[in-house]
Amino acid sequence: MFSWRPDTTKQAVVLACDANFLPYASVLAWQVAVYSGARDFDIVIASHEPLDLPPILTELGVKSRQVPRSDALNVMSIHRLPIAAYLRMQLGEVLAEDYDRILYLDSDIHFAGGDLSRLLALDLKGAVLGAVRDVNVFYEPNYHAAEFKLLGLPPTPYINTGVLLIDTAAFVAQDIVGQAVATAKQRPDLFVYHDQSIINCVLKGNIAELHPGWNWMPNVRLPAVAQHQPIMFRHFITDQKPFRAQGFSHDHRFRAAYVNFFRTYAPQWVDLVPATPGAAPGYDAAIGFKRFWDQYRNRKAINAYLARFADEWSVIRWRPVDEK
Amino acid sequence: MVQSTDWRDQISCTTSRPAQSRYAAALCTDANYLPYALFVANELHELHDMESLDIVMCVTDDCVIPDSLGHLNLRVCRISAGAAFAGLYLDARRTEAVYHRLAIPYLFRTDYDRILYLDSDIFIQGSAFARLFSIDMGGRAIAAVRDVPQWTKPTKELHPFAEKRRIAPKYFNSGVMLIDTVAFQSTGILERCLALGNEFLGKSYQHDQDLINCALEGDWVELSPMWNWQRAVGMPHNGTMLPLNIVHFIGARKPWRDWDFRIAPRFKFALNAFLRRNFPELPGCEIISAGKTSRLNYVQYGLDLIKRSRAMARYVARFPDDLVARD
Numbered sequence: 001m002f003s004w005r006p007d008t009t010k011q012a013v014v015l016a017c018d019a020n021f022l023p024y025a026s027v028l029a030w031q032v033a034v035y036s037g038a039r040d041f042d043i044v045i046a047s048h049e050p051l052d053l054p055p056i057l058t059e060l061g062v063k064s065r066q067v068p069r070s071d072a073l074n075v076m077s078i079h080r081l082p083i084a085a086y087l088r089m090q091l092g093e094v095l096a097e098d099y100d101r102i103l104y105l106d107s108d109i110h111f112a113g114g115d116l117s118r119l120l121a122l123d124l125k126g127a128v129l130g131a132v133r134d135v136n137v138f139y140e141p142n143y144h145a146a147e148f149k150l151l152g153l154p155p156t157p158y159i160n161t162g163v164l165l166i167d168t169a170a171f172v173a174q175d176i177v178g179q180a181v182a183t184a185k186q187r188p189d190l191f192v193y194h195d196q197s198i199i200n201c202v203l204k205g206n207i208a209e210l211h212p213g214w215n216w217m218p219n220v221r222l223p224a225v226a227q228h229q230p231i232m233f234r235h236f237i238t239d240q241k242p243f244r245a246q247g248f249s250h251d252h253r254f255r256a257a258y259v260n261f262f263r264t265y266a267p268q269w270v271d272l273v274p275a276t277p278g279a280a281p282g283y284d285a286a287i288g289f290k291r292f293w294d295q296y297r298n299r300k301a302i303n304a305y306l307a308r309f310a311d312e313w314s315v316i317r318w319r320p321v322d323e324k
Numbered sequence: 325m326v327q328s329t330d331w332r333d334q335i336s337c338t339t340s341r342p343a344q345s346r347y348a349a350a351l352c353t354d355a356n357y358l359p360y361a362l363f364v365a366n367e368l369h370e371l372h373d374m375e376s377l378d379i380v381m382c383v384t385d386d387c388v389i390p391d392s393l394g395h396l397n398l399r400v401c402r403i404s405a406g407a408a409f410a411g412l413y414l415d416a417r418r419t420e421a422v423y424h425r426l427a428i429p430y431l432f433r434t435d436y437d438r439i440l441y442l443d444s445d446i447f448i449q450g451s452a453f454a455r456l457f458s459i460d461m462g463g464r465a466i467a468a469v470r471d472v473p474q475w476t477k478p479t480k481e482l483h484p485f486a487e488k489r490r491i492a493p494k495y496f497n498s499g500v501m502l503i504d505t506v507a508f509q510s511t512g513i514l515e516r517c518l519a520l521g522n523e524f525l526g527k528s529y530q531h532d533q534d535l536i537n538c539a540l541e542g543d544w545v546e547l548s549p550m551w552n553w554q555r556a557v558g559m560p561h562n563g564t565m566l567p568l569n570i571v572h573f574i575g576a577r578k579p580w581r582d583w584d585f586r587i588a589p590r591f592k593f594a595l596n597a598f599l600r601r602n603f604p605e606l607p608g609c610e611i612i613s614a615g616k617t618s619r620l621n622y623v624q625y626g627l628d629l630i631k632r633s634r635a636m637a638r639y640v641a642r643f644p645d646d647l648v649a650r651d
Contacts, residue, residue: 034370035593037600113593115600224625225617227560230589251564253449260451263373288561288629296622303617 010100011120012042016067016087017107019049023269024243025107026054027261032105033060035113041120042099046087056265067094072181086195088161089180092129092171099168105233106162108241109215110254114232118313119214122165125317127208128174130165132215134158134196135237138222138302147190147197148204148321156205156321161196162235163215165208176202206320211312212305220249224295225302230312245274249287331518334406335427337382341399343435345376347457348399350428350439352382354421359606360580361444362393363598368442369396371451380432380439382424392602403427412521414531422531425498426517429465429508436505442570443499445578447591450550450569455647456502465507466536466544467649468496469552472574476635484524484534494542498533499572500552513539546650548643557587561628562636567646585612 013032017025022045029043043062045051051064073086088104095102101120124130136143136158145158179202183190190197216231220240234254240246242254255273262269295302308316349368353361365379381389382401389400409423425441432439438457461467473480474495482495508514516539517532555562556571563571571591573579579591592609599608642650 035597037597038604112590113597223561223564224622227588227625228585228612228617228621230611232593252567253564256449256451256567260371263451264371287565289626292622292626292629295617295625299617299619299622306617 009041010098011040011102011117012044012095012099013103013105013116013120014044014046014091014095015105015107016046016091017051018047019051021107022047022051022053023262023266023272024241024258026057026266027258028105028107028109028111029057029062030060030261030265031111031113031257032116033057033062035111036116037113038117040117044095046091046094048087054266065095067091070177072177088164089177089195089199092166092168093177096168096172102166102168104164104166106235108236109162110234110236110242110257112232112234114230114312119165122208122210122313122315124165124167124208125315126170127206127317128167128170128176128203130208130210130315131159131161132163132210132212132217134160135217138212138218138305139298141301141304145200146192147201150187150190151201151204153204153321157207157209157318158200158205159196159203159207159209160215160217160235160237161199162217162237163210163233165210204320205318207318209316209318211309211314213312219251219254221291222295222302223251223291225306229306232312243273331408331514334408335403335430337401337403337431339380339399339401343378343399343432344397345374345378346437347374347376348378348380348432348436348439349453350380350382350425350432350441351444352403352421352424352428352441353387353444354384354419355386356419357421357444358383358387358389359599359603360578360595362389362396362602363595364442364444364446364448365396365398366393366598367448367594368453371448372453373451374454374457377453378436380428382421382428384419384421390602401431403431408518409521412531412535425501426514426532426536429503429505430514433505433509439503439505441498441501441503443572445573446499447556447571447573447579447594448569449571450567452569452647456551456569459502459647459649461502461504461507461545461649462651463504463507464543464545465504465511465513466496466540467502467547468498468544469500469547469549469554471495471497471533472554472558475549475554475639476632478639483538494544494546495537496533496544496546497552497554497572497574498536499554499574500547500570502547511543546643548646548648549640550643550646556591559628559631560586560588561625566640569646579609582609585610 015025015029025045029045032043044065046065046067048069050066053064067090070090091104103120142155144155148156180198183201184198190201213229213231215233215235217235217237219234242250243258258273351361368379378399380399380401382403403424409420412423428439471482479493481493517535520535520538550567550569553563553568553571554574557573557577579587579595589611592611596608599606
């Protein structure tokens, strides 16, 4: 195994999780370490609690960082979610002294490979953060998020917060956490999608939009489209995670990636991934046809969305809606 | 003419270190394919679940392995075949190294019980190699996967020397072979391959694959197609829901030679990361950056799912367990 001993770097890929999600975060951290080429950035797993990383991650130079809980964030709704979900909001401040740029990743993400050094250095054109718009935009170009309706705003770019490229200096200067806490206190009705709702309500569309390949969410619905797109990060939104029993509608290779890692590097976690039902899954043309039709009938909206990006390095700068 | 009578005097090798396991995964490459063979070796090193596994890299004299890959602990082997394979059929993309795989079981007959031979144009997705190495081969020398035309047409004639075939039409792809070294020696397969090569000089179009299929006359066991999935280029959507262990890029199109971008970018990302780290002078695989999904792409998706789907379902269903070989 090659070793990684960072000297000084001002950029980091950061994951945030609690002990329950550490196995899945570990797989992603390993994928980032192995499949990002000649890396010149840190990889950090942040948590409110001390975490015991698998030895392979330590060998690869992955760092564990314990972050104290923020009392201010106690106002956030934690319905169904662990408080770790709000940890990402702290990262821009807590890590600002160490890093200029951080790429935050949810733990339910699969990394196929890609040049993350180049992504971390991307020009955000003055925005606090770069992100991919939520999955609805594939089908509804003028998707009007519920939170923006509640705020009385017109249709505005609404991001998914599973992948965030954060300019830490701007994040601190604009007091994004302070604004989020204030918004949460004033409008608790805005918590439609937890932290994602609040971040969107604070930014109000003031974002650098990234190519969807950096946070690809329609993993089950758009296989024909995915075949021809550069997709670096697969984000398993909804409860259908490949490592869960509900996740058998995903391509099998995603499940295999978790099994491979656990079997080779963390055998204590092997049982977390349920066995594939039946010895060999059926060859189901009916499901395939359903997916074919779903993609075909939505093809114009999908193509219109994707055609906005010259390549995966394109950045589309949006301005805050109240400045328009 | 190939002189098969004295091949034992001609085939030899030097190795970088002694064997450290009774099991080995072996690749054969020349300088052209070296980066890609090393990528496969690297993936094997990262993913295999064996307690110990030698990774044997059979190379030609012009191959230089970068120091950055020292952690792989490869057993580097330089094969000298003399005139044993001279004169056998070659196309523009291949050198004599394509026949070296036939010599591996002979060269390592005392070192290893079983050898998993792997082509260099593969992508590893599964890691259950420990169970693969211990499958019951019924005393046969080779366990392999049928060549792709026989997946949906099991009786399709693929043998180039049909008049030499005496038992069964079944024909395997030699890109992934589990080899039992004792059985391979005791049945004299290499001698028969060389004799056939000599007899049908210039008539073989699939190189070693034709020779070994003809030499075995159907006396090999079938592995599940999960171990050598050959539809990733021609029918890319076909196996996505299946638990594939090894994807094999058959034909002229490879992730690093994909002139019309038919191979999914995901196969190129991991290879590019490896090349950036170990072969920075190479350009890497070109990835189409963006673009619309054309009607043709959707049609291909639909065709992948319906074309001979019943026959394909029957074929896949023959292997309820991908770690049980069939006659």
